[in-house]
Amino acid sequence: MTKSEVMEKIKEILNDLFDDDFDVTESTVADDIDGWDSLAHLQVISAMESGFNIHFTLGEINNFANVGEMADSILKHLG
Secondary structure, eight states: OOHHHHHHHHHHHHHHHTTOOOOOOTTOOGGGSTTOOHHHHHHHHHHHHHHHTOOOOHHHHHHOOSHHHHHHHHHHHHO
16 A cells, blocks of 8 residues: 555545545644544544554554654554
8 A cells, every 4th residue: 555545545534533524634633623632533543543454552643743644654554
């Protein structure tokens, strides 16, 4: 899977979670999306893990500064 494919799937997951159709880029952060609070963050992580069939470490989750870093981590898990 390429990074652009990962980003497209991330966009689909986020749009489904937040019932909205917004542009997601590598620099997108939680503050850019209405409703992405600490509780929603847990839902985002869970949805990403389920959607990509992976499991993030706590260290990875704590270090995500933006969607691009999440995508990079997903790519590492996908190998």
